[in-house]
Amino acid sequence: KQWYQRRVRGERLNYLKLQSLQRRRERYLIIQTWKVYKKLSPNVSGIDFKDSGSRQGPRAEVPSLNHKAQRSKASLFEGSFSVRGPSLWNTLPAFVKVSPTKDTLKSTPGQYLAGIPDWPPTTNYSIEHNNSLSEWAKRRGVRWS
Secondary structure: OHHHHHHHHHHHHHHOOOOOHHHHHHHHHHHHHHHHHOOOOOOOOOOOEEEOOOOOOEEEOOOOOOOOOOHHHHHHHHOOHHHHHHHHHHHOOHHHHOOOOHHHHHHHHHHHHOOOOOOOOOOOOOOOOOOOHHHHHHHHOOOOO
């Protein structure tokens, strides 16, 4: 039953050509990270980009967590832009990362994301996976820092 409800919600979003709130937030983080990469926005998070020369294009360094930190601080750190932005950035293929303008960037992730299932969690039901792009990339075998 829970799989069916999650599937129905995903099909409704597809029918209306909408993305889940989580997917829209992640798309926003990707666009903001691209702006930092292109130096159109200040890099206040200190994100370092390295051109790896691989087929995945430029990679962003994901800062490491101080393992002595409290768990509550660790979850805040993991949810911050300086961690989530680079993590999502590293899951993208090169053709999305090297978009020349903001307008092409906005349409290109949409084409790429259309191939990734968007199954938002259903209230009061347990889920077998997280709907995050990072989680889907792990399941597909894409490496990210």
